[in-house]
Amino acid sequence: MYPPSYEFIVFSIIASLVSFLITLIIMPIFIRFLISKGKVVNDSHKPNKPMVPRPGGPVLLLSIIAGELILFFMTGINEIMGIIITTAIAFVVGFIDDFKIMPGWFKPAALILASIPIIMFHAYDNQLNVIFGNVFIPLLYIPLILIAIPLVGNTINSIDVFNGAATGFLIITMVPLLSSSLLFGNLDIFLIELPFFASLLAFYKFHKYPSKIFPGDSGTLIMGAMYGSFAIASQSEIIAIIALLPAIMNSFLFLSSVRKIVEHRQIKARPTILKDDYRLEASKEKDAPITLVRLILLDGPLSEKQIVNKIYKLGFFSSCLSFITILLQYFILNIK
Amino acid sequence: MKFLDLRFFILFMWGLVMIACLSFIFIIAPISKQQQIHQIYSIIVIQTSLIQAILAVIIVGILIYILNKFKKIYLFKKLLDKEKG
Numbered sequence: 001m002y003p004p005s006y007e008f009i010v011f012s013i014i015a016s017l018v019s020f021l022i023t024l025i026i027m028p029i030f031i032r033f034l035i036s037k038g039k040v041v042n043d044s045h046k047p048n049k050p051m052v053p054r055p056g057g058p059v060l061l062l063s064i065i066a067g068e069l070i071l072f073f074m075t076g077i078n079e080i081m082g083i084i085i086t087t088a089i090a091f092v093v094g095f096i097d098d099f100k101i102m103p104g105w106f107k108p109a110a111l112i113l114a115s116i117p118i119i120m121f122h123a124y125d126n127q128l129n130v131i132f133g134n135v136f137i138p139l140l141y142i143p144l145i146l147i148a149i150p151l152v153g154n155t156i157n158s159i160d161v162f163n164g165a166a167t168g169f170l171i172i173t174m175v176p177l178l179s180s181s182l183l184f185g186n187l188d189i190f191l192i193e194l195p196f197f198a199s200l201l202a203f204y205k206f207h208k209y210p211s212k213i214f215p216g217d218s219g220t221l222i223m224g225a226m227y228g229s230f231a232i233a234s235q236s237e238i239i240a241i242i243a244l245l246p247a248i249m250n251s252f253l254f255l256s257s258v259r260k261i262v263e264h265r266q267i268k269a270r271p272t273i274l275k276d277d278y279r280l281e282a283s284k285e286k287d288a289p290i291t292l293v294r295l296i297l298l299d300g301p302l303s304e305k306q307i308v309n310k311i312y313k314l315g316f317f318s319s320c321l322s323f324i325t326i327l328l329q330y331f332i333l334n335i336k
Numbered sequence: 337m338k339f340l341d342l343r344f345f346i347l348f349m350w351g352l353v354m355i356a357c358l359s360f361i362f363i364i365a366p367i368s369k370q371q372q373i374h375q376i377y378s379i380i381v382i383q384t385s386l387i388q389a390i391l392a393v394i395i396v397g398i399l400i401y402i403l404n405k406f407k408k409i410y411l412f413k414k415l416l417d418k419e420k421g
Contacts, residue, residue, distance in 0.1 A: 128360070130356075130357040130360045130361055131354070131357045132357055132358060132361045133361050133365060134365075135360050135361070135364050135365045135368050136365075136368035137364070137368060137385070137388055138381065138385070139381060139382065139385035140388050140389050140392065143389070238353065238357060241353060242350055242353055245346045245349050245350060245353075246342075246346060248349070249346065249349060252403065252407075253407065256404060256407065290411070292342075295342060295345075295414070296342065298414055298415070298418055299418075314342060314343070314346065317343050317346060318346055321346070321347070321350045325350075325354075
């Protein structure tokens with residue numbers, strides 16, 4: 001482990017501030033622009049179904065790229081460019097999906113393309129950190145990257161079902177990832193992660209309940225691709241997997257009940273039912289897919305805000321498990 | 337924490353991830369040591385990578401099978417509990 005230069009820390013703070021302020025200042029302008037162009041969708045879980053602009057992905061991308069480019073030009077670290085291109089490709093994939101209903105296989109297949117810059121710019125190590133030690137897998141790591149980015153992208157995308165769920169969940173789960181990067185010697189990567197975290201914090205102001213804008217597929221795929229890229233670059237893959245367990249559980253339950261990769265809009269039987277008092281309850285239909293929210297609602301009907309809070313609590317719980325794992329790794333490293 | 341709590345499901349998944357990590361250390365890592373001895377990009381590296389890939393798929397496959405079994409028991413108990421309630 002070596003300390004990053006003083007300049008790098010200053011650049012990272014500046015880049016994070018730029019990312020934060022771009023989202024904070026440009027997002028309200030972009031919201032008005034989307035409304036004027038009629039790019040709005042129903043927020044169907046609220047009385048009178050208000051129209052909410054979508055997607056917020058373009059501003060999110062702009063803010064993240066601005067911050068990361070500052071760091072790239074000031075430090076010349078190649079990994080940053082790999083992560084930027086990965087995020088940009090994920091954005092394009094999501095942006096297509098925002099405006100055109102694509103088949104279920106489209107997003108996972110197209111996101112494989114997004115993984116390629118990580119490999120080309122070698123933003124990974126040949127060793128997989130598996131908490132109890134490292135496993136040297138120079139060739140095997142490449143297909144792992146090709147699987148990881150689509151998986152994380154779609155996992156974050158699938159949890160974006162209520163106001164602020166994806167953004168709040170990701171903010172919570174970023175904390176163990178940042179801590180892991182800081183503790184295990186990837187200090188450069190920790191500083192590169194900060195502009196993304198700052199951008200997420202600013203975006204949460206607009207996405208939280210009641211949402212002023214939805215991120216859309218472009219927004220959630222940016223978040224997922226970026227999170228996955230940072231997990232790989234900081235050698236914190238297992239820590240990231242543990243932090244994302246509620247979202248992974250959601251994808252696992254969905255896939256094992258539907259038994260095929262399918263776009264959620266194409267499923268006729270809904271996992272939840274909206275009651276007259278705008279609370280949601282679990283569907284009793286046998287064909288309805290099993291999701292995390294459906295399981296949450298098996299205990300009784302809840303409002304949208306209550307469900308989102310439950311998702312945050314699960315994110316907090318999995319982040320605690322991540323911290324336990326970080327401690328475990330820390331002690332094992334010290335014993336060795 | 338009760339069995340039917342969603343946190344228990346997440347805790348179970350965490351246990352499986354830890355088992356996967358241990359399996360990687362005890363099964364796949366020893367093969368990697370052989371790989372490190374030989375020159376990179378030689379035929380031996382490709383062979384050992386293939387063996388590693390097959391073993392990794394088997395380990396993950398077994399763990400997903402266990403998770404699937406657990407999911408069935410969990411859902412059955414959860415639905416039973418709901419009916420009683």
